[in-house]
Amino acid sequence: MREILMRPEMYKFNTFKEFADEFKVGERDLIFTNKYIYDPYVSHLNLGCVTCFEEEYGEGEPSEESISKIFDALNPEDYDRIIAIGGGAVMDVAKVLSLKRVGAVHDLYFRKLPVIPEKELIAIPTTCGTGSEVTNISIAIVKEDNGNTTKLGLVDDLIIPKKICLIPEFLKTLPYKAFASSAIDAFIHGAESFLSPSRATMTSELFGVKAMEIILEGFKRIAEQGQDARFDYGEEFLTAATYAGLAFLQAGCATVHAMSFPLGGTYHVPHGESNYLLFGKVFEKYDQINPDGKIAEFKKLIASILGGSEKDSIAALNALLEKILHLQPLRNYGFKETDIEAFADSVLANQQRLVTNSYVPLDKELIMEIYRELY
Numbered sequence: 001m002r003e004i005l006m007r008p009e010m011y012k013f014n015t016f017k018e019f020a021d022e023f024k025v026g027e028r029d030l031i032f033t034n035k036y037i038y039d040p041y042v043s044h045l046n047l048g049c050v051t052c053f054e055e056e057y058g059e060g061e062p063s064e065e066s067i068s069k070i071f072d073a074l075n076p077e078d079y080d081r082i083i084a085i086g087g088g089a090v091m092d093v094a095k096v097l098s099l100k101r102v103g104a105v106h107d108l109y110f111r112k113l114p115v116i117p118e119k120e121l122i123a124i125p126t127t128c129g130t131g132s133e134v135t136n137i138s139i140a141i142v143k144e145d146n147g148n149t150t151k152l153g154l155v156d157d158l159i160i161p162k163k164i165c166l167i168p169e170f171l172k173t174l175p176y177k178a179f180a181s182s183a184i185d186a187f188i189h190g191a192e193s194f195l196s197p198s199r200a201t202m203t204s205e206l207f208g209v210k211a212m213e214i215i216l217e218g219f220k221r222i223a224e225q226g227q228d229a230r231f232d233y234g235e236e237f238l239t240a241a242t243y244a245g246l247a248f249l250q251a252g253c254a255t256v257h258a259m260s261f262p263l264g265g266t267y268h269v270p271h272g273e274s275n276y277l278l279f280g281k282v283f284e285k286y287d288q289i290n291p292d293g294k295i296a297e298f299k300k301l302i303a304s305i306l307g308g309s310e311k312d313s314i315a316a317l318n319a320l321l322e323k324i325l326h327l328q329p330l331r332n333y334g335f336k337e338t339d340i341e342a343f344a345d346s347v348l349a350n351q352q353r354l355v356t357n358s359y360v361p362l363d364k365e366l367i368m369e370i371y372r373e374l375y
């Protein structure tokens with residue numbers, strides 16, 4: 001069993017300025033971020049860095065087209081290090097940017113090209129979040145051979161950033177909805193890795209359980225005190241998201257992520273939100289099909305955090321999540337009845353790395369049943 005792969009050196013700073021001083025950030029650094037993050041936190045320091053703003057190359061989550069445009073806009077000879085400041089989207093693009101350019105972005109994601117590290121990458125997450133700063137995955141929207149779009153993960157240990165910094169200051173400007181969907185995503189990382197049948201390890205469980213405890217404690221505060229309660233708990237959320245990343249780096253994500261990818265790829269539903277749309281139903285099905293396996297321990301854990309009985313803990317969890325983000329039917333996002341079967345086929349064709357981690361065997365019928373009930 002492969003145990004913890006804590007490849008990055010991990011740092012925590014209160015402010016970006018403290019980080020910039022410590023790391024002697026200067027003109028041979030590329031700062032890859034969003035303009036609305038750069039302006040309030042970085043520009044006044046006049047560091048003289050090369051800059052690139054992700055949103056100028058395409059809307060929404062990274063795609064093979066937007067990444068190709070960013071490649072064209074940057075000359076790797078202009079910088080030695082890449083400092084990525086942003087959510088999972090910025091982080092995932094930066095991972096690919098740190099590689100030697102050996103061909104088309106499409107071919108990289110479809111594993112037709114080798115992954116060769118070139119630039120040092122320092123990852124600073126500003127959502128709480130994907131855990132991408134510690135994982136070996138970069139996700140992009142890609143075109144399948146049949147012309148459909150989906151999301152595909154490029155998975156390779158060589159793309160794990162060498163250094164990561166947690167700087168809670170950045171969360172001050174994160175809009176509530178982006179906060180909520182990214183924190184739910186982090187919770188789902190903890191939950192899916194906890195149930196991962198063959199890949200869960202001692203340390204994935206340690207980090208996953210801690211992440212789920214911290215996040216649910218924060219959600220309880222928000223449910224009781226309102227959305228602003230997140231600001232006094234930012235460092236905890238940020239830390240929990242990284243813990244959840246360490247958990248799923250080892251144990252893997254599963255059905256929720258697998259079924260969310262065609263949805264995100266086709267209808268541009270943000271990653272955390274599209275996972276959330278599937279999470280409650282998937283876990284209900286898990287509980288119906290195999291209530292006595294590891295999910296019994298999951299329910300015990302949730303009941304110990306939320307109070308109430310183990311039997312009702314999944315319902316109580318879904319009720320708490322509803323207070324954080326309103327759950328809507330898939331059709332509100334553009335999902336059509338014909339997608340039920342088409343998405344099931346796409347999941348089985350493209351997401352086997354996730355399908356194999358499902359807590360119950362995942363076949364086409366079950367996938368279609370879940371989509372249908374959420375339609």
Ligand SMILES: NC(=O)c1ccc[n+]([C@@H]2O[C@H](COP(=O)([O-])OP(=O)(O)OC[C@H]3O[C@@H](n4cnc5c(N)ncnc54)[C@H](O)[C@@H]3O)[C@@H](O)[C@H]2O)c1
Nearest residue numbers: 061087088089126127130132135137139170173174178271
């Ligand atoms: N590599 C991995 O391990 C992994 C895992 C899960 C998801 N992902 C990918 O990560 C992406 C989702 O990441 P995310 O949930 O962090 O969202 P995101 O990166 O899409 O960011 C959400 C929104 O918030 C903005 N934002 C981020 N931080 C901000 C801040 N501090 N202040 C103001 N605005 C801010 C972003 O610009 C964006 O508009 C998806 O592309 C998904 O596929 C990657």
Ligand SMILES: [Fe+2]
Nearest residue numbers: 130185189271
């Ligand atoms: Fe995720």
